[in-house]
Amino acid sequence: MLLTNLNAATMRDHYGLIEDAAILIEDGRIAWVGPRAEAPSGMHGINCQGRLVTPGLIDCHTHLVYGGNRAHEFEMRLGGIAYADIAKSGGGIASTVRATRTQSEGELVASALKRLDALLAEGITTVEIKSGYGLDERTELKMLRVVRELDKLRPVDVAATYLGAHAIPPEFHNDREGYVKLICEQVIPAVVKFRLADAVDAFCEKIAFTVEETARVFEAARAHGLRIKLHAEQLSNLGGAKMAASFNALSVDHIEYLDDSGVEAIAKSGTVAVLLPGAFYYLREKQAPPVAALRHHGVPMAIATDLNPGSSPIHSILTTMNMACVLFGLRPDEALRGVTVNGARALGLNDRGMIVPGMKADLAIWDAERPGDLCYPIGYNPLTAVIKNGKTVRGTLS
Numbered sequence: 001m002l003l004t005n006l007n008a009a010t011m012r013d014h015y016g017l018i019e020d021a022a023i024l025i026e027d028g029r030i031a032w033v034g035p036r037a038e039a040p041s042g043m044h045g046i047n048c049q050g051r052l053v054t055p056g057l058i059d060c061h062t063h064l065v066y067g068g069n070r071a072h073e074f075e076m077r078l079g080g081i082a083y084a085d086i087a088k089s090g091g092g093i094a095s096t097v098r099a100t101r102t103q104s105e106g107e108l109v110a111s112a113l114k115r116l117d118a119l120l121a122e123g124i125t126t127v128e129i130k131s132g133y134g135l136d137e138r139t140e141l142k143m144l145r146v147v148r149e150l151d152k153l154r155p156v157d158v159a160a161t162y163l164g165a166h167a168i169p170p171e172f173h174n175d176r177e178g179y180v181k182l183i184c185e186q187v188i189p190a191v192v193k194f195r196l197a198d199a200v201d202a203f204c205e206k207i208a209f210t211v212e213e214t215a216r217v218f219e220a221a222r223a224h225g226l227r228i229k230l231h232a233e234q235l236s237n238l239g240g241a242k243m244a245a246s247f248n249a250l251s252v253d254h255i256e257y258l259d260d261s262g263v264e265a266i267a268k269s270g271t272v273a274v275l276l277p278g279a280f281y282y283l284r285e286k287q288a289p290p291v292a293a294l295r296h297h298g299v300p301m302a303i304a305t306d307l308n309p310g311s312s313p314i315h316s317i318l319t320t321m322n323m324a325c326v327l328f329g330l331r332p333d334e335a336l337r338g339v340t341v342n343g344a345r346a347l348g349l350n351d352r353g354m355i356v357p358g359m360k361a362d363l364a365i366w367d368a369e370r371p372g373d374l375c376y377p378i379g380y381n382p383l384t385a386v387i388k389n390g391k392t393v394r395g396t397l398s
C-alpha cells in the first residue's frame with residue numbers, strides 16, 4: 001500500500017513533519033516514508049487529499065475495565081468533600097471494587113467495550129488497561145482476562161497491567177502485611193502462569209501503599225520478569241518515583257509532587273514521566289507536575305487519559321492532549337509525542353509510535369492541516385481513517 005499526497009508527522013524529532021509526503025506499507029510495517037517526489041514509482045498510490053498522517057495514538061494508562069458508577073462521588077467532591085476523604089470512608093476505589101467483584105466477565109467486557117470504542121474513535125491503536133478493582137485473586141484474574149479479551153475484539157493492541165496494589169481490600173483491613181504477601185506470593189505467580197499481564201503497577205500514596213510495601217511488590221514483579229510502573233507523587237511526595245527508578249521502572253505516572261531529586265533519579269533510569277491531566281482536572285489539583293525540570297533533564301513525557309470511574313472519567317485522548325497543553329504548559333508537539341513515541345516507551349514497546357521504516361504500520365489519518373490542530377480544539381474530532389498493522393480498520397481510503 002502506498003499512501004500519497006499527505007503531510008506525515010513522523011515524530012522522529014519534534015513533529016518530524018514531512019510535507020507533501022508518501023508512505024509505503026509492506027507486510028503490516030512501514031517500508032518507506034519521504035517526500036512524494038522521491039516515492040517508489042510504478043505503484044498505484046492512495047491519494048490522501050493533503051491530510052495529516054500521524055502514528056496511531058497510544059493511551060498508555062487507563063483503568064477502563066470496571067463495574068458500577070461513581071457519579072455520586074463527583075457530586076460529593078463538588079460539594080467540597082476531598083477525594084482522599086471519600087476513599088477513607090469506604091468510597092472511591094473500594095466502591096468500584098465492590099461493584100466489579102459482583103460482575104461477570106461478559107458484563108465487564110460489554111461495559112468496557114463502550115469506553116474502549118470512545119477511545120478508538122479518536123485514533124487509538126494501542127491502549128494499556130490495568131486491573132486493580134478486584135484486589136482478590138479471583139477478581140484480579142477475571143479483570144485481566146477481560147483485558148486480554150478486549151485485545152481480540154477490536155483492532156487495537158491492549159497492554160495488560162496487574163494493579164493489585166491499588167488499595168487495601170476490606171478483608172485485609174487489619175492485615176496490610178497479609179495483603180502484600182498475597183500479591184507477591186500468590187497473585188503475581190498466577191498472573192505470570194496464565195500470561196495475563198505484561199507489567200505490574202502500584203499506587204504509592206498515604207491512602208494506599210507505602211514505599212516499602214510497593215518495593216516488595218516490585219521485587220516480586222522483577223523476580224517474575226514483569227515490567228514495572230507506578231502511580232507516584234499524585235497527592236503528596238513520598239519518594240515513590242525514586243524507588244521505582246531504582247527498579248528501572250518503565251514509567252512513573254501522575255507525579256504532580258515529584259521534586260528535583262526525583263526528576264534526576266528518573267532521568268538516570270530512563271523512566272518515562274506519564275502526565276495525567278484528566279485526574280488533575282477532575283480533582284481540581286493546584287500543583288502541576290514539574291514540566292520544566294522534566295524538560296531540563298531530558299525525561300521523556302507521555303500523556304494518558306487515566307480513564308477510570310473516580311478521578312478521571314475522561315474518554316478522549318484529544319481532550320487530554322489539550323489539557324496537557326493548557327493545564328501543564330506542554331507544547332503541542334510535546335503533547336503529540338506524549339501519545340505516540342513516548343506513550344510507546346512508557347509501555348516498553350519499541351516497534352511503534354513513529355512513522356519510520358521497520359515500525360508497525362499503525363496510522364491515524366486526520367482532516368487537519370498541521371499537527372498542532374490536534375491539540376487546539378475541544379470536542380472536535382478530525383479523524384478520518386485508521387490503519388492498524390497495514391490494514392484500513394476505520395474510515396475509507398480511496
Ligand code: NIG
Nearest residue numbers: 093203231279306308310311
Ligand atoms: O490513577 N490513583 C489511583 N488510581 C486511579 C484512580 C482510581 C479511582 O479513583 O478509581 C488514578 O487516578
Ligand code: FE
Nearest residue numbers: 061063231306
Ligand atoms: Fe491511574
